[in-house]
Amino acid sequence: MDNRMDGTGSLQSARCTGSDLLRWIGLGHEVGPRSDQIVFPMRRVRTGTLVTHEGAPFESLYFISAGTFKCVHTDPDGYELVQGFLARGDVIGLDGLSDGVYGGDAVALEDATVAMASFRELLNAARQVPSLEQLIYLASGREIRRKNMTLEVMAAVGAEVRLARFLLQLVARQAEQGYSSRRMVLRMSRRDIASHLGIAHETVSRSLTALADWGYIEVRHREIDILDLDGLERFKRVTRGPAIKPPGGRGGATRRARVLSLAGRSEGSAVSAV
Amino acid sequence: MDNRMDGTGSLQSARCTGSDLLRWIGLGHEVGPRSDQIVFPMRRVRTGTLVTHEGAPFESLYFISAGTFKCVHTDPDGYELVQGFLARGDVIGLDGLSDGVYGGDAVALEDATVAMASFRELLNAARQVPSLEQLIYLASGREIRRKNMTLEVMAAVGAEVRLARFLLQLVARQAEQGYSSRRMVLRMSRRDIASHLGIAHETVSRSLTALADWGYIEVRHREIDILDLDGLERFKRVTRGPAIKPPGGRGGATRRARVLSLAGRSEGSAVSAV
């Protein structure tokens, strides 16, 4: 019942059911004959293509079946802010609920597939099918929760800590979807990450190699392996104190003298002020 | 029709209707006989009292009729993060939609009044009364939009700019509710603001006096007057460049040499890189 069109998108018939939506978002147990009846058109989205345009009238929600998106808000001065990254199970366009206009562009970072749901129709369907109603509320709540998590990321004082939190969030979401909780591929550029984290893109680069030097992760281009999950989890909690960074450098004293000095500094001291 | 119990809360009879909710949130035009039939209990909330407890099971939404709240998330290490401030027209508890648990404490910053709406009952009512359904979606969308605005605030590089954006947001929300768009009273402590903005509370203090020295605002305790709205609006757009701060100092060359040097530096140069 799941293999017909669960969005891994083999068919180009381009249709899916309400049940599929429920499954993508993690409400598989709510699937029933009613939700099977509701169908939605699917759209393939090529890399770089926009699914929603900032300022365009809100009409539909887009349920991501496959692929990754970034949501970019451009303020009147042309300054861009990456509000977040979305993937399978997420919904694009929810911010349109507020004033009938999309709050940002949703750009595909890789070829993707989404189900398009006219909000009006979805609402009508939801009145008949409680699970679909639940779907919308769940999606909204998740979006809010997600934003709060982003705030936590940006609240971190140190750049390395922000990055650590970001990576852990990414990998956690992957794991929820059944993917690896160790390896990940960054679909977005360092610049995008920088924007989303509120730091300079050079700093993203530096922090990435720093985390690698600490022995927490391994970085190959956009492929990242988490070597020491526990360590990273501990490290991400460092909230204040420009001082003591937890590490204990990895095997091969790899890169720079700076690394070594820091690794040295870490010895004999616990965590920062708690 | 609005003066019966619109929440300014004279009666302790402690009830309001769905129509009241609609009015508070700005959906007054949707009011009808149907929404008049739905009643909700109201609760007076004393300063410092919690309306929702982080981790407590999500059962109700709370519609703010009067008063101000802060939403605080405490992470496992005890580090607190102020996720946002809510006031009349806002809804408390929406993040519970995601996983059935409140994501933070909602603390009253002053004596307040809220309408308590059991989510289950509200949902039933919404199925009968479309305007109430709309109410929930609007509230969710607004919450999301609000979070995105907070991200914009935190994305600002300079502390003074963050504060400027924060103040402008506050005053804009006041204006929406029909209050002054020049004067405001900060119900929250500098420490709360600091947490919400991701900066040290000392920096909030400094930035406040800086903005005052620039001539943008006047600060008296927690009472703030905006003296130069246009200037502030221009200033808040300064996104990069630790350098050039727009100002042109006010009358009395007040405080510090640092201020003067900055004011001097600003002369003869336009805005930052665009």
Add this chain to the structure above:
DNA sequence: CGGCCTTTTGACTCTGGTCAAAACATGTGG
């Protein structure tokens, strides 16, 4: 192969975090 973007690394400067202490406010109890 050549242009263009992304990523990394370096060097320098400055903002803002931390530690400290004083000035203010607020509230409690005598």
Add this chain to the structure above:
DNA sequence: CCACATGTTTTGACCAGAGTCAAAAGGCCG
């Protein structure tokens, strides 16, 4: 109503994390 105690706000001084500018190295695509 005042003295005391506690929390908030302001100011100062110092230093390091990170932003900016600059340039080179690495990838990607036509």
